[in-house]
Amino acid sequence: MTTNPPDEAVSAKGEEAVDEGAESVAGVTEPDTSSDPAVAEFAERIASLVGSDTWSADFGNAKVQVPAVSWVESVDKVRSEAGLEFFSFLSAIDWSNEVEVGDPLESRVSERFEVLVRLSSVENNDAVTLSTDVSKEDPRLASLVDVFGGANWHEREAAEMFGIEFEGHPNLTKLYLPDAFEGFPLRKSFPLLSREVKPWPGLVDVEDQPSTENPEAGADQENAESEEGE
Amino acid sequence: MSQTLDPQAAAHLSEVAVSVELQTADMTLNIGPQHPSTHGVLRLVAKIDGERIESVQPVIGYMHRGYEKLAEVRTYPQVTALVNRIDWVSGFANEIPLMAALERLMELEVPERALSIRLILTELARISSHLIFMSSYPLELGAATPLMHALRERERVLELLEGVTGGRFHPNFNRIGGVKPAAGGGSTMKKVSQDLPQGFLAETKAAMARMDLICDDLEDLVSGNEIFMARTKDVAVIPAAKAMAFGVSGPNLRASGVGFDLRKHENYLPYHKYEFDIPVGENGDCWDRYQVRLEEIRQAARIINQAIDDIPPGPLQAKVPRVIKVPRGETYVRAENPKGEMGYYVVSDGGRIPYRLKIRSASFSNLSILPWALKGLLVPDLIALLGSLDFVLGDVDR
Numbered sequence: 349m350t351t352n353p354p355d356e357a358v359s360a361k362g363e364e365a366v367d368e369g370a371e372s373v374a375g376v377t378e379p380d381t382s383s384d385p386a387v388a389e390f391a392e393r394i395a396s397l398v399g400s401d402t403w404s405a406d407f408g409n410a411k412v413q414v415p416a417v418s419w420v421e422s423v424d425k426v427r428s429e430a431g432l433e434f435f436s437f438l439s440a441i442d443w444s445n446e447v448e449v450g451d452p453l454e455s456r457v458s459e460r461f462e463v464l465v466r467l468s469s470v471e472n473n474d475a476v477t478l479s480t481d482v483s484k485e486d487p488r489l490a491s492l493v494d495v496f497g498g499a500n501w502h503e504r505e506a507a508e509m510f511g512i513e514f515e516g517h518p519n520l521t522k523l524y525l526p527d528a529f530e531g532f533p534l535r536k537s538f539p540l541l542s543r544e545v546k547p548w549p550g551l552v553d554v555e556d557q558p559s560t561e562n563p564e565a566g567a568d569q570e571n572a573e574s575e576e577g578e
Numbered sequence: 579m580s581q582t583l584d585p586q587a588a589a590h591l592s593e594v595a596v597s598v599e600l601q602t603a604d605m606t607l608n609i610g611p612q613h614p615s616t617h618g619v620l621r622l623v624a625k626i627d628g629e630r631i632e633s634v635q636p637v638i639g640y641m642h643r644g645y646e647k648l649a650e651v652r653t654y655p656q657v658t659a660l661v662n663r664i665d666w667v668s669g670f671a672n673e674i675p676l677m678a679a680l681e682r683l684m685e686l687e688v689p690e691r692a693l694s695i696r697l698i699l700t701e702l703a704r705i706s707s708h709l710i711f712m713s714s715y716p717l718e719l720g721a722a723t724p725l726m727h728a729l730r731e732r733e734r735v736l737e738l739l740e741g742v743t744g745g746r747f748h749p750n751f752n753r754i755g756g757v758k759p760a761a762g763g764g765s766t767m768k769k770v771s772q773d774l775p776q777g778f779l780a781e782t783k784a785a786m787a788r789m790d791l792i793c794d795d796l797e798d799l800v801s802g803n804e805i806f807m808a809r810t811k812d813v814a815v816i817p818a819a820k821a822m823a824f825g826v827s828g829p830n831l832r833a834s835g836v837g838f839d840l841r842k843h844e845n846y847l848p849y850h851k852y853e854f855d856i857p858v859g860e861n862g863d864c865w866d867r868y869q870v871r872l873e874e875i876r877q878a879a880r881i882i883n884q885a886i887d888d889i890p891p892g893p894l895q896a897k898v899p900r901v902i903k904v905p906r907g908e909t910y911v912r913a914e915n916p917k918g919e920m921g922y923y924v925v926s927d928g929g930r931i932p933y934r935l936k937i938r939s940a941s942f943s944n945l946s947i948l949p950w951a952l953k954g955l956l957v958p959d960l961i962a963l964l965g966s967l968d969f970v971l972g973d974v975d976r
Contacts, residue, residue, distance in 0.1 A: 407682050407909035434838075435825040436912070437938040441925055450650040451929045454906075464923065466910060466938070470822060470831075470838040477910060477923075498824035501946040509646075524639030524975065533647055543651055 384408055394476045397430060398422040411477040419463075419480050420490045426467055427495060432476060436466035438492065438502035440482075440510045444536035449543065459484050461510055465492065465499075482512055491517040509534035602628055607957070611640050615718050615961045618971030622948075626957060634952040634960075636945065641975040649935040654680055654754060654902045657935065661922075662748040664939055665973035667710050668703040670739065671915045673752040678846040679911035679924045680754050683904045690848070690890040692756035695774065697847045698782065698885050699739060699751070700913075701878040705789065706735045707916035707968075708871045708878075715868060715965045716800050719809050724799045731792045734785050741775050754902055756895035773894065779886050789879040793872060801872075810864035814963035816951055817862060824950070825943035828918025829870045830967055834862030840914035847913075852884040864966040871968070903930055910938075917941050917973060941973035 384405065391410035395403040400422075402413035414422040426432050441462045445453065461482040468475035482489050491514040492499035503514040504523040511532035514520055522529065531538055610621040619640035625632040645664065649657050661676055662669040674696060681688055713728035736746045743749030743758075751758050759773075800806055816826065818834040831838060837858045841849040857873035859866025904926040912921030918940030925934040944967050952960055 407907050408911075409909040411908075433819070433822045434827075435823055435943075436919065436921070437825065437923075437936065437943070439923065439936045441934045449647070450931050450933065451927070453927050453933065454929075464936075466921075466923070470836050473843040475910075496823050496825075497820070497950060498826075498943055498946055501942065522639075524642040526639075533644065538647075540647060540651060 390474060391476065394426060394430060394478075398425055398478075409477060410475065411479060413479050413481075416480045416482060416489055420492060420495060423465060423467070423478060423492055424495045426476065426478065430469075430474075430476075431471070432467035432469050432474060434468045434470050435496040435498040436468055436475070438463070438465045438499055438506060440464065440506050440512060440534075442510060442534065442536045447536040448539040449536065461487055461512060463489055463506065463512065487511055488513040488515055490515050493517055508532070511535065604632060609960075611637070615964055617714070617964070617969060620945075620964075620971055620974070622952075622960070624952070624957075624960070629956045629958075631952050631955050631957065631960060634949050636948050638945070638971075638974055641971050643976065645976050646935055646937060649932055651931065653930045654904055654932065657932065658752060658754075659748075659750050661937070662745075662750050663972060664937065664976055665707075665915065665917055665920070665941065665970045666747050667970050668707040668916045669745070669747050670703040670743070670749045670751065671700050671707075671913070672920065673750075674700055674846060674915075675911045675913040675920055676922045676924075677752045677754060678913065679909055679922045680902075680904055682909055682911060683907050683924060683926055684754070684898075684902075685905075686755045686896045686898065688756055688896055689893045691892040692894045692896075693848055694885055694889045695742075695757050695894070696752065697849070698882055698889075699742065699749070700847065701882045701885075702735050702739055702782070704878045704916045705875050706732050706739070708875045709735065711871050711968045712796055712800075712875075715968075716803075716806060718961055718965045719806055721800060721803060721806060724796055727792065727795055727799065731789070734788075738778065738782055738785060741778055741781075753895060753898075755898040756893070759894060779889065782882060783886055786879040786882050790876060793876050796872065801869075807865065809958070809962050810868060810966070812861065813864045813959050814951055814955060814966065815861055815863045816947065820947065820950065821862070824947040826918070826947050827943065828914065828916070828940055829874060830867055830918065830944055832856065833859035833866035833870045835860060840912060840919060844912065844914075846911060849881070851888070852881050854881050864962045867966040867968070901930060903928060904932075912938065915940055917968060917970065918944055937976050939973045939976055941969035941971075942976070945969050945974050 387408055387410050388405035391403040391405045391412060394410065395401065395412045398412060398414050398418070400412055400414050404411050441464065443457045443460050443462060445456050445459060461484065462479050463482055464477055464479045466475065466477050480489065487510070489512060491503055493503065493516065500517070500519070501523060503517055504520060506512055507514055507520050508522050508525050508529075509532060521527070525533075604625050604627050607624045607626050608621070609624060611619040621637040621640070623635045623637060625634070643663070645660050648660060652660065658673055658676065661672045664672050709728045709732035713725040713732070716724040739749060740746045743751035745751070816830070816834050818836045821831050821834045822836070835858055837856050839856045841847075842856065854877045857870045857877065859870050904924070906926055906928040908923065908925040910921055910923045912919050919938065920940050921938040923934075923936035923938065924932055927933045951963060955963065
């Protein structure tokens with residue numbers, strides 16, 4: 349093969365490779381299996397503390413969902429009563445069915461911003477991610493600045509990147525971006541302009557193995573792989 | 579500004595019926611973005627009253643590269659190359675939490691030898707980062723000699739890193755499920771060339787044996803210096819409660835008396851196998867932040883020595899699919915980087931590129947305490963505080 353293979357061949361080859369590997373990677377399709385009982389117990393404890401019944405502990409990440417109305421109160425409670433006094437970060441996720449960048453989600457989600465805050469203890473490895481949903485039509489949420497001073501910059505970043513209004517923030521101005529910048533770059537609806545002009549060539553590099561150029565090296569590699577597989 | 583004048587002068591002033599209340603106007607002082615003590619492109623707009631700082635507005639973002647957005651159009655292996663550039667003083671350490679997060683999502687069992695190599699190189703990166711601090715910090719406070727000593731030793735450490743990874747600053751050495759087969763071989767030489775270069779372990783051991791002496795040297799040169807003491811002791815104290823509320827982590831948090839080190843609390847690398855101490859400061863002043871880092875160099879050398887002694891044999895890579903797809907799910911993994919807590923919140927939808935990658939960098943949070951910590955300090959103390967926080971603007975702006 350001297351030219352790049354057509355797209356169909358690319359994806360077919362890719363799928364095949366994944367199937368091969370999947371045998372050695374147990375349970376890749378079952379996200380719940382890695383839920384650690386200690387983490388789950390901790391997540392449940394935090395959930396009952398803040399009066400929430402939505403929690404998860406997948407992949408060692410204790411996550412508790414709280415309603416937006418009790419956002420500040422819940423975070424404050426976790427800080428003072430559960431002893432998670434270390435403010436790790438605050439950020440957001442844009443759950444969106446239409447995307448301008450990256451791959452779209454496989455299944456449809458309810459359109460929203462999910463604001464996350466990560467708190468941890470400094471005595472042990474207790475840590476929790478608190479999250480709340482913010483509507484896209486009117487993205488606003490109470491500010492955590494009075495609970496954690498560190499939330500100041502993190503909220504400014506989330507505000508300029510996602511367009512979320514943090515009410516009660518003392519200085520909600522642009523942090524990274526120039527004052528005149530328009531738009532909210534981390535929203536999924538915000539295109540990456542350089543990629544509009546020219547698609548990222550690296551996205552196909554995994555299929556473009558040296559074996560297509562140099563059959564000898566490729567043969568060696570395949571032998572090596574089959575040996576490893578045995 | 580009210581100031582106590584000496585009695586004679588006060589008497590004189592009242593005689594001539596001049597008010598002793600000096601009227602001073604606030605002045606705005608712009609520092610940076612091109613100022614050596616800001617370690618890059620940080621700008622501070624300080625409102626000062628005489629020599630005293632009333633308030634400071636840090637202006638960041640001159641180096642914002644938008645990695646979180648870029649990660650959304652790149653495959654997982656490509657993101658590794660990006661994250662090297664976040665904190666370039668310890669590029670290798672940046673890769674570790676990302677790898678750990680992806681491996682946790684993929685439920686990969688990483689070979690023990692690969693983990694040990696990661697651990698050794700992470701500690702080398704810590705030493706090189708702290709040696710930069712040891713060279714630049716005394717320099718900012720007027721001592722030029724330690725720079726030569728610390729940079730010379732850092733060069734040795736960088737050579738060791740380069741020998742294994744091929745890169746001094748941006749190793750891009752970790753692979754999902756292990757580490758890259760070391761530099762130098764094509765596919766036909768894969769079997770012989772995929773391990774550590776010959777002599778690396780012995781050379782690293784020799785370098786670590788020197789490290790204690792270097793720390794002694796630095797201690798002799800800097801720690802006993804009266805000017806250095808006067809400029810750092812009891813200067814810019816950050817109490818533990820404030821540090822935690824602002825998310826200040828790493829050596830800066832430990833200097834404030836909180837013995838929190840993720841190497842002891844998280845299991846992203848096998849640190850539990852080795853003995854090491856966590857140096858903790860008492861007052862949270864600039865002096866403590868300096869002392870904690872000096873001691874961390876010694877401890878890192880101690881860890882490396884133990885890790886070399888019992889480096890396990892075996893493969894460098896777990897078996898992974900050729901096209902990396904990360905199962906649906908989200909997780910946050912953090913690691914103790916030289917600058918503090920660095921973590922990645924990865925949201926995957928089961929595909930080849932991340933749906934969202936939140937980068938939690940240490941310097942960003944460490945720096946966010948500036949407006950609080952600088953209030954009421956003298957202008958020269960600003961330099962002392964900035965240097966002691968040991969931030970890198972790439973790590974702040976991402």
